[in-house]
Amino acid sequence: MARIKPQALLQQSKKKKGPSRISVPTIVLYSLVVGVTVFFLFATYRHWSLRSRIQTEDRLPLEGDDSYADxxxxxxxxxxxxxxxxxxxxxxxxxxxxxxxxxxxxxxxxxxxxxxxxxxxxxxxxxxxxxxxxxxxxxxxxxxxxxxxxxxxxxxxxxxxxxxxxxxxxxxxxxxxxxxxxxxxxxxxxxxxxxxxxxxxxxxxxxxxxxxxxxxxxxxxxxxxxxxxxxxx
Structure with missing residues (x-):
């Protein structure tokens, strides 16, 4: 059986090496991006929901409605x-x-x-x-x-x-x-x-x-x- 040279073993170990760790600043950055996106979507939802409600409450009554004269x-x-x-x-x-x-x-x-x-x-x-x-x-x-x-x-x-x-x-x-x-x-x-x-x-x-x-x-x-x-x- 042929012996594996030390140089070959070194190359094989490099190929099997796992992915490097994600740094802490990168995790923080990604978390901030996700948080800002969620906040923006929530604020947009509240804005349009409130606007829709105000328009409903303040709508002009149709002619013939009892509140039209008032x-x-x-x-x-x-x-x-x-x-x-x-x-x-x-x-x-x-x-x-x-x-x-x-x-x-x-x-x-x-x-x-x-x-x-x-x-x-x-x-x-x-x-x-x-x-x-x-x-x-x-x-x-x-x-x-x-x-x-x-x-x-x-x-x-x-x-x-x-x-x-x-x-x-x-x-x-x-x-x-x-x-x-x-x-x-x-x-x-x-x-x-x-x-x-x-x-x-x-x-x-x-x-x-x-x-x-x-x-x-x-x-x-x-x-x-x-x-x-x-x-x-």
Missing amino acids: LKKSDIPSYAVLNTSKGSITVELYKEASPEVVDEFIDSCQKGHFKGMLFHHVIKHFVIQGGDSKTPGATEDWTSRGKHYSQLGTSLKHEAFMLGTPKAKDNTEGFELFITTAPIPDLNDKLNVFGRVIKGEDVVQEIEEVDTDEHYRPKSPIGITNVILKQKI
């Missing part, structure tokens, strides 16, 4: 800022209680009707009035009632700082504004109240204190520069 009502501005020569007056609009009057008021605002409107009558402890009413006797009727009201009515509409317009409309396309400065017991009989002052009561009181003539007309012009409609304040 959505339309929510589009109507809830507040109006009357910028005057004395400062700003913020009013909350009663769009649920007086929808028709609020719609008319908003339409007038969008047409720029109130830009430059003067407060043509200021009656202390009663109302300040702005607009362009040309109905004979209308102002006289209000001024004759602006004397001595001492009892507070039970209705919210009897309070001070309420925004209203006369129930008796004239033939003009104008819009008369009244802001009460004191409780008025018979206010419901005279005004369509469609809002209340929630900020700027001091401005209303400052306007109330201006000097007027014997017909309650301000001696110096004072009025509204513009009106800004807002959904939120």
